[in-house]
Amino acid sequence: MKSKKWGMMLLAGVLAVSGVFGLTGENQVQAAASIKAEVRKVSVSGRTYTVQTVKIPKGTKAALGLAGGKVGQTQSFASIVKNSKATASINGAFFNSYGGPTDPYGTLISKGEVVHTGYYGTSIGFKKDGTALMDTLRVKIRGTVTSKPDKNGKSRTQSWYATFVNRTPDAGQNVVLMYNSMRGMNVGFSGGTAVTVRKGKVVKKAANKNAAIPKDGYVLVYHGSEQNSVNRFAVGSTVEMNLAYEDAKEKTIPWNEVVTSVGAGPRLVKDGKVSLDAKGEGFNDPKILTASGARSGIAIMPDGSVLLATVNGATMKQWAQVMQKLGAKQAMNLDGGASSALYANGRMLTGAGRLLSNTLVFGQGVSME
Numbered sequence: 001m002k003s004k005k006w007g008m009m010l011l012a013g014v015l016a017v018s019g020v021f022g023l024t025g026e027n028q029v030q031a032a033a034s035i036k037a038e039v040r041k042v043s044v045s046g047r048t049y050t051v052q053t054v055k056i057p058k059g060t061k062a063a064l065g066l067a068g069g070k071v072g073q074t075q076s077f078a079s080i081v082k083n084s085k086a087t088a089s090i091n092g093a094f095f096n097s098y099g100g101p102t103d104p105y106g107t108l109i110s111k112g113e114v115v116h117t118g119y120y121g122t123s124i125g126f127k128k129d130g131t132a133l134m135d136t137l138r139v140k141i142r143g144t145v146t147s148k149p150d151k152n153g154k155s156r157t158q159s160w161y162a163t164f165v166n167r168t169p170d171a172g173q174n175v176v177l178m179y180n181s182m183r184g185m186n187v188g189f190s191g192g193t194a195v196t197v198r199k200g201k202v203v204k205k206a207a208n209k210n211a212a213i214p215k216d217g218y219v220l221v222y223h224g225s226e227q228n229s230v231n232r233f234a235v236g237s238t239v240e241m242n243l244a245y246e247d248a249k250e251k252t253i254p255w256n257e258v259v260t261s262v263g264a265g266p267r268l269v270k271d272g273k274v275s276l277d278a279k280g281e282g283f284n285d286p287k288i289l290t291a292s293g294a295r296s297g298i299a300i301m302p303d304g305s306v307l308l309a310t311v312n313g314a315t316m317k318q319w320a321q322v323m324q325k326l327g328a329k330q331a332m333n334l335d336g337g338a339s340s341a342l343y344a345n346g347r348m349l350t351g352a353g354r355l356l357s358n359t360l361v362f363g364q365g366v367s368m369e
Contacts, residue, residue, distance in 0.1 A: 035060070035088045035362065037344040044321040051311045051322060054088050054344040056362050058304035059130035062260050063366040064110040065089060065359035070184045071115050071166040074102045074355035077341040078348065087363025088344040090308040091296050092262040093118070094335045095357035101168040101188070104357050106263030107137055111369055114139050114243060115182040117165045120282030121265025122332040124298055124360075125258035128368060132300045134330040136248035136281070137255060137263060141165070141178060143241040145202070145232055158232040160239075162220060174224035179213050186210045192223035195233045202237045205230070248281075259368050262334070262360055268297060268320035269331035276320045287337065288316055294340040295319045296350075298360070299328035306362075307331075310342045310350040 040051045056062075065084040067075035074097075081089045093106035093116075107123055108116040123137035141162040149155045162178040168189050169175050179187045187194070187210060194208035198217035211219050218241075222230040233239075245255035255261070266278040266288065278288050287293060292315045299307040311322060316333065323331040338353030 085365030086361035109261035123263035125261035299331035
């Protein structure tokens, strides 16, 4: 019965994609005309693969499509596409689809705001003008907290950091977590100590009982042994936060202007050559390392356009070779298997086999701000 109900939900989502999106006007017509879907045949290692591809012209608007518009939820691929008013879309970062909180794993940036952090793999990012970047993005979140002046007019400034953004901690995990409005109205769990910051000021510090997230601020939850550090915060203290964008080697990278980003991986192609080091990027799952399966990927082409692609029955090595043969200058793997999904110009090219957490969406109708 559960399987039947889930299947009906997916079917309803697919039907929704074929329906009216509310996209009107010359811009939407032009977007549909310029985004091209094509089935390509690619031969590597003595085998020919049928690849579904969608070419996205350079400069096309790119945004993050989140299930329910929040981090940590799931929804049918078709519904995410419809709600995003996308002309084209592909599934994005890996997420927990096997029980427990349906949190993503990779780094996600939406409308210029970091809405989830991950510390492995490769990310693709887009600036407002549609320029695409690809790197081993690692976001470091640091800040300071300054106490109110004492009776002698003196105050104390101390540092703080956050380990993850908008993620549910594991039981007993010693971490500091930051939650912003893209998580929803509440952090989604109880435990640890919550520090609520609004407009740069600490307004509350208390045991976390599914703390409310302010629209004009964020919540820091100190979990496990990290609660020993929460005393540096007091109601009325001034809090500042800084983000640093670095690669896996802790070198600063120019991602400050990126407004949309999805982290997955591993990297498949770098500067036109196959470049695959899944273990080096932090992957240990045999589904990534050795097995063959359904794959999704994204590439930056030599002319600056973007190529979305899906394929069935490929190992990661074969997938890298396929992407190179498709002409990619830079390419990376996205979540695959039952998550593999691709849509363009009103047609479902690859249907997802499960509800999804996040996608990349493209077209004049999507919102980047």
